[in-house]
Amino acid sequence: MSAIEARVPVLEGRGLVKRYGVVTALDGADFDLYAGEIVALIGDNGAGKSTLIKALSGAIVPDRGEILLNGTPVHFHNPLEARQSGIETVYQDLALAPALDIAENLFLGRELRRKDIAGVLFRVTDRPRMLREARAHIADLKINVRSMKQPVETLSGGQRQGVAVARAAAFASRVVIMDEPTAALGVRESGMVLDLIRTVRAR
Template structure:
């Protein structure tokens, strides 16, 4: 099973958008990241999977600025960066869709799209009175929904009136609207039905087709194999392997995740 071997970090590759080298994060005696490597390529959906305690949450938090690693390096387009908080990551064009969606249920769709980045009226009304330009936000929200083919008729509907899949659509559209380099999605299909799950997977494909690479964190193996171009397998705080879903099976991936299969050997060409 040579195609299951770990992938070496290839520094200087022009197709790598986001890279991590040797990330370490400790909490007292507990090591969550133990020299973890990572790379995301242009125009791909990269799934990140791992058993509980594998360190995938810590890895994603480091990449999104929610956690500062003790050691190691993060690079954006080949340049070293240091994120102290999620705002720093956003400045580099990295947007995250969290599992709890981070939406305000009582507010309408357009307002949720621009939470924390509201558009103000031009001139003194916006500069001094901080009055929002609601028509502009509504128009731009409609444009983003249309680009991703999200079928929501009114941008003035409160988010609390939407289904789970529609709320996910709002959160995804918000991330896609502001992301310049990549989108991170944390368990986007959790607690969704079959139909809504399919809609979210379609959204992920559309974001990728628009040129934005996507990091997908998921426990749902069928979803991962359906939409991912590559799969990063996390184990014991490290990257155990990067595999192609077209060249391995779900049982093989689970075997690597659980440590039942050794991944020793050279990395496959082009993997």
């Protein structure tokens, strides 16, 4: 990477504005994120932190302003478009399915299909491959769980957060965004999640 490339933020927001009726949630917000950085947004409730996250991740469309990815303007109309550009988001509610197991949650909405006729015609999932890859992702981030077949509803708050982060890290090629990743967690579990964030950054 050249010195010039190193100075280009991987993700930028320029003059982002978002209004809901008479309420201005974002008023000309700017944001820079460089490769390898961990950046925290700090502010009071209602300051617009979640709105900025949603704008950068495609969950909402700003009324004005510009978002750039590696210096190139992008226009996300939904989270899928952001994910296709390498941006994964862990929302505060984690978006996990409690009754499904860890492997199923890691591939939720992106299930791996068998390559035989059953997978092609009937979209039968490749369960063994999903278990193998889920086990590798969880082990890579040093998340301590009993089994990939363990339902998410049986996990602790920190473990659930770990599964959500592992899913984001597995598919993100550029940026992982987290909305209040330690909310409602105890001191020990918060420390575990912060260690997990540093592990993702180091990958």
